[in-house]
Each structure stands twice: as structure tokens, then as C-alpha cells.
Amino acid sequence: MPQVVSANRLDDGIVVFVGRDRAWVELLDAARLFDTKADMEAAVAVAQKDVAANRVVDIFPFEVKISGDTVTAVALRDIIRTSGPTVHRDHGKQAVHG
Amino acid sequence: MTVIFKNGQFVEDTWKTVADGEDLPPSGHVIVPLDWWQAQRGAFEGSNVPIGVRIEPGTKIEDYAADISRFALIALAFPKFQDGRHFSTAQLLRERYGFKGELRAVGEILLDQVQLMSRCGFDTLQITDGPTLAALREGRATVLSRFYQPSPAAEAPVGTRPWLRKPA
Amino acid sequence: MYRYDEFDAAFVKDRVSQFRDQVQRRLAGELTEDQFRIHRLMNGLYLQLHAYMLRIAVPYGTLSARQLRKLADIARRYDKGYGHFTTRQNLQLNWPSLKDTPDILDELASVEMHAIQTSGNCIRNVTADHFAGAAADEIDDPRPYAEILRQWSSIHPEFSFLPRKFKIAVTGAARDRAAIQVHDIGYQLVRNSAGEVGFAVWIGGGQGRTPMVAKKIRDFLPAADLLAYSEAIVRVYNLEGRRDNKYKARIKILVHEKGAEPMRLAVEEEFAARNDGRLRLPQSEIDRIHAYFAPPALAARGARSNAFESRKASDAKFRAFVETNVAQHKIDGFGIVTISLKPIGGIPGDATSDQMDVVADLAERLGHDEIRVSHEQNLVLPHVAVDDIPAIYDVLAKHELATANVGQISDIIACPGLDYCSLATARSIPVAQRISDRFGDGERAHDIGDLKIKISGCINACGHHHVGHIGILGLERKGVETYQITLGGSADENCTLGDITGPGFSYEAVVDAVETVVDTYLGLRSDKTEDFLTAYRRVGMAPFKAALYEKNPGADI
Incomplete structure (x- = not known):
């Protein structure tokens, strides 16, 4: 399964992902997908530089699945983390999604 | 030469820490492990050579109550900053056992712990933590100037709430 | 204050x-x-x-x-x-x-508030009975003592790096509304035979993965020794508590492994050795702090309020609110109003800024400027004239704050769970919402009576599930949420830990399982006055287990 590399932004704590052009993005749709373990690990290594540069904290990769155009996390924890509280559909990333 | 933090500055350590099996200089001023002292104590019978001991966390200090006044220095080890047992040991040494010698903390000491340690009765800190050393060298200590607890480091003044609060 | x-x-x-x-x-x-x-x-x-x-x-x-x-x-x-x-x-x-x-x-x-020591391996926010200073059954107000403990424990030089977090609760009445027996130290204000005020001392209670009910180590501690005795307890814990395993580092494990009696002796020895009186509280100081908490000047009113009685007679909803949300005040003509933060289907414990403002206004206008937060995640107006309760109710009702369900099945404690918390293994809030929706606050909930449901989204038990009459623990099995149910827990003065019913239930099935438990209770209670906990203590687990697992053979996931 493809993976996404994630972290929390240092100054506001918001969840971010390594984007297609390697910059950090806020929405999973814009995240870059890593199909191999080697690619993912390389991305984590690059992302670690932003930890060192105090831009983000707590880097970790997680699995996603693709159906049609949409990317969704696999584990419930990651689904909630990438969308927002299931009890507050108006907060978190799901609010931006509409 | 080791550097220790004392009274707000770094000074050269006049004590030598001796590992197991090393010979002791006759002049003393050495810090030996507590076990070593226990095993060799006979050799110091009647001697006034200044001796320091290093005590690991988890040691029951009450077992050594009779020996405490013999030591010129007691070094309490902090192998990990999270291990706060020796904050209590220090209080006991100062308050219950009346230890008057140098009380030293040795090990991983965080910046926030520096003042807490002095308030528990420590005189000197032998710090291994890099960031703490760097911060102290830059003069960046985290200090509060008001305390809600009395400290063995200084007697509480007479006045309101002497049992509780300790102004700077 | x-x-x-x-x-x-x-x-x-x-x-x-x-x-x-x-x-x-x-x-x-x-x-x-x-x-x-x-x-x-x-x-x-x-x-x-x-x-x-x-x-x-x-x-x-x-x-x-x-x-x-x-x-x-x-x-x-x-x-x-x-x-x-x-x-x-x-x-x-x-x-x-x-x-x-x-x-x-x-x-x-x-506004004289802070976030100091709300985390870390130190002495945390000291909690107390939310009816303090107002309850009719109170021996003394626990808050002055909690304030003294708050000050003493703030950035304590010796106790800022304990083996694990340390929680103290103080209650002023025999009826325990502060769950003191599931705290590291529980202080219960008592009077000795000479009529002096002091504390019964409980230690080693706690929830988490190894729940324990606290042990009483002192029947009477003079109030003046509060700090010296606290210091003795925390010092023994700091020196002897386990540091090799964070799941075994709370004082409850030390009390359990060392034994309650040896622990009591160790604390007493430490307390006795500390004979310099340095931490002994002068009566003048206790009085000085007490004075801050002097009750508002409430002129006793007639026990009967016409405005109140006539509204009760004419408005069934108001009557239901009074029955569940208004408690006896120590002064005639006054009441304690609990503001439920558990609207039916809502998020337990959440309040919007607008709601907070509404409650603040009410407190200022009609509540002698006092608000309490209860450990049951509700707000309380502790001093209101019975005459004013109709007006208060009307304002609350306008802002979804008048749910008449305190102590009922929908007054659920729930931790934030997997919707917010990085430690959680399952969601708690939506389970609470669904249970609340299922039973509501109408006739059915009223008929069920006193029933405390408490839900945690992981083993750390922030949602107090061990002491819920019905406790629900959310876990994760093979990537799927699963909910374990416990029955018969209680956090009051007769503290007990709940018993696990058996295999857990899926997110979808857990509300049905709760309903099965409730229906079983309704079927076996001796009469309407026998509440769930009493009935459970009488009949035990067997009928509930039978109903849960024979009725739902597929439930054992």
C-alpha cells in the first residue's frame, strides 16, 4: 500500500504532509504518495531536515489507499488525524474539504 | 580537569573521582563509590583525610546514617533526569542527618532542575547534559524568585507563612 | 473565593x-x-x-x-x-x-489562573467536591485545604520529578462527590471525638491499566498536619515508587506491592521523623485561607418559594429539571443548580464560549459570583435562591444548558478519545452521544433512574470507566474499535471497581449491549426504588452476562 509522510507543524501544531513538490501541505489530497519502502524512507530522511530546522515535529509515515481520485488513510487513527474529529465535522481538515 | 557549577558559575573541580580498583592519593579529596568505601573503610580508621562518596539512586540513606558525618562530600548520582529520588535524599541528608559537607549532584541535569536542586540543599552540580551546560554558560538559568516551600538551603524568615513561603 | x-x-x-x-x-x-x-x-x-x-x-x-x-x-x-x-x-x-x-x-x-502542573510527573491540580461550601452534609469546606495544597505543591523542589503523576482530591462530606478513593491521596474531612476538624487519609487509589481502590491509612489527621503528612507520603513514594516501568510507577502499585500496612508504617515513620514542626500549619493561617472561602451572606429565606412552586406545578419540564439538577443547599431557601454539559446527543463536557458567557452572567447576576466544575464534567451554580431558579432555568434552556439529566443514564463521563487524543485506542465521544440519543432524557431515562455511565478511549481510564455503574473501555483489536463493558463500579464512599462482562463489542454493537444491560436491570429490580448499582450488587454479574452473550452470540469479537 502507498504511504504518506506526515508531521505536525511546529508553530501551530497542525498536521501536515510531504506534498508532491516536497513542500509541506495541509491536505491529504495534495500529499505525495510513496509506493516503495525505500522511497518513503528517503522522504522521511529529507523531512528530518525540517525537524532539524525546527519547522515540523514528530515525523511519521502511514498507509493510504486510493479509490478513484480520493486518497484516504487506512487506520482509523490516521483517518481521524487526516480529516478531523468525527464528532466535529466543522473542525479540522474536513472543514476545509467541505 | 572537571568543571562544576557552583554559586552560579563554573569552577574547576578540586575533587577527583576515583573508579573501582584505582589507588587513592594519600591527600584525599577523592570521590569513591559508596560500595568501595564500605569495603575499604577499615583503612580510614582514625584518618581525617577528606573523602567523598558517590551514591546511586535507590540507596537507602538511612542505612549509612552513622557514616554521614565522616564524609566531606556526598555526590548524588542522577543517571537520568527523570529519576528524582535524590531530590528527597538531599533533603534527608540536610535536614534529618545534618550533613554539613559539600552536597553534589552528578549526571543528567536539566536547566529547570538547577534551581530546584539548590533549593533541596545541593551546593555543586557536575552536569553532563550539553544543552544545560550551554545555557548556563550563556547565563540563561531558569530561576524563579518566589517559592511556596521552605528550603534547607536557607532558614525561612520569621513573619507570615514561614511554614510555607520563601521569598527570594 | x-x-x-x-x-x-x-x-x-x-x-x-x-x-x-x-x-x-x-x-x-x-x-x-x-x-x-x-x-x-x-x-x-x-x-x-x-x-x-x-x-x-x-x-x-x-x-x-x-x-x-x-x-x-x-x-x-x-x-x-x-x-x-x-x-x-x-x-x-x-x-x-x-x-x-x-x-x-x-x-x-x-484572572489569577494558570496551567502549571497540569501535566508531568508532579502533583497535579488538586480537586475537590464541586458542592463544597454549599452542601448540606458538609463537615467543613475542603477548598481552603485544597488551596493550601495547591500552593505547597507548586513547583515543589523535591517533588517535580516523581516516578509518575500524582493526584490529590479533598472532600468535605461523608458522601464522596470527589472520587477520593481513586486518587493517589484522598483527604476526607472528618471530626474527631473532641469535635476537632481533621482528615481521614486514603492513599493508593487510581484507575489506569491496574485499577485500585485506595487504602485508608489514618482515621484522623489533625488539619494542622496536612502538609507535613502529605510530604511524608510523597517522599516515601518518591524514594520507593517504581521507576523501571511506567505502568507500575503510580503510588497504587507501591502500596499494593509493599502492602498497605507496611506502607502506612513507612509514612508514619517519615511523618514522625519530621518533628521540627516546619510544615505545621498555624491555625491563624488555616483561618486566613478559610476566610477567602467564606460563604456568601445568604439570608435564610422561607423554605417555600411561591414562584418556584407555581412553576413546578405548571411546567413538567421545569419539574423534571428541579428533580435531577437541583440539590439541597445547606441554607433554607437556597439550592445548588447543576448545569448539565450533556445535552442529549452532545459531546460530554464541551461548552462553547457563548455558553460559558451565559453561565458567567448567571453566576454574577443570581449566583453570588461562583461557578464550579464537577469531575462529572458539568458546571454548578452552588448558591442560588430557590426563588431565582425559574429565571435561571429559562436562561439555561435558551442556550441548550437545561438538560434535566444529572445523575441519569445520559449524564455520561467520556474522555476525548480517539477524536482528539494521541494516546487513545478508540473513540469515546460518539459512543456517549449514541447512548445519550438512545435513552434520551424523557420518561424512559427517568424510569431507569440513577445510572452512571463512564467511557474511556484507552486503558489510561481518563473517562473513569472502572468506577462507572456501567463502564465502557474502548480498545483496538486488529485495527478495529472494540468496547469492553464493566458493571458495578462506583466512585463514591462505597467505592468499587467494575467487573468485566466478558468479550467486547463492536462500535456498532456497543449501544445495543448497553441497552441489553439496562433492560436486564429493569426486568430484575425489586422495585422502582432499587437503582442499578444496588440491583447489581444484589444479583451479581450472572443475569447480565447471560443476557449479553446468550442474546448476542455473535458479539464476542
């Missing part, structure tokens, strides 16, 4: 400027996350699933209108316009940014 003097104010201010400096250095890259983490945790700032979370202390659950209004204002300006009241009488903000936290702490300091 306690008011900061110059000393307190300067202490908190110092602490905030220290944290401001630490945040600036972190944002400037001078501190790494590893170095910074301990600083932010010591100021109650966590990094959670979606963002940072700030846990603000509400000491012993007491707030003034000014303070609650400030919390509302902070939530509105620095967060998303709501906050979550917790089982430790704290308020959590779910979305603050790191760069704003020093400003938030400054705002808090301006």
Missing part, C-alpha cells in the same frame, strides 16, 4: 515569562523538541492528534464569573470557540497554537 496576593501573582507571572522565553527559543530553533517538550508539558501544553492541546487548571473546580468569562474569551480568540471540561476539573483547549500559548498564559494570569 481565593484571591491571589502579590506573592501569588508574581509567582505566576515569573512562570509565564519563563515559558515565553522558552517558546521564543524553541521557535527560533535554539531548543530542540526533545529539550522543549519537558518545558511545554510543565505548562500543560501537549501535542495531540490534530494540534496542540492546552490544559488549564481550575483549582478545586472553583471559578468566578470573571474567570469563566476569560476562559470563554480565550477559547474564542485563540481557539475555535469551545473548550472541554475534564474529570480533573480542568479545561482543555483543543486547537491553540504554540506561538499563542505565552499570551494565553498571560491572559490566564490576569
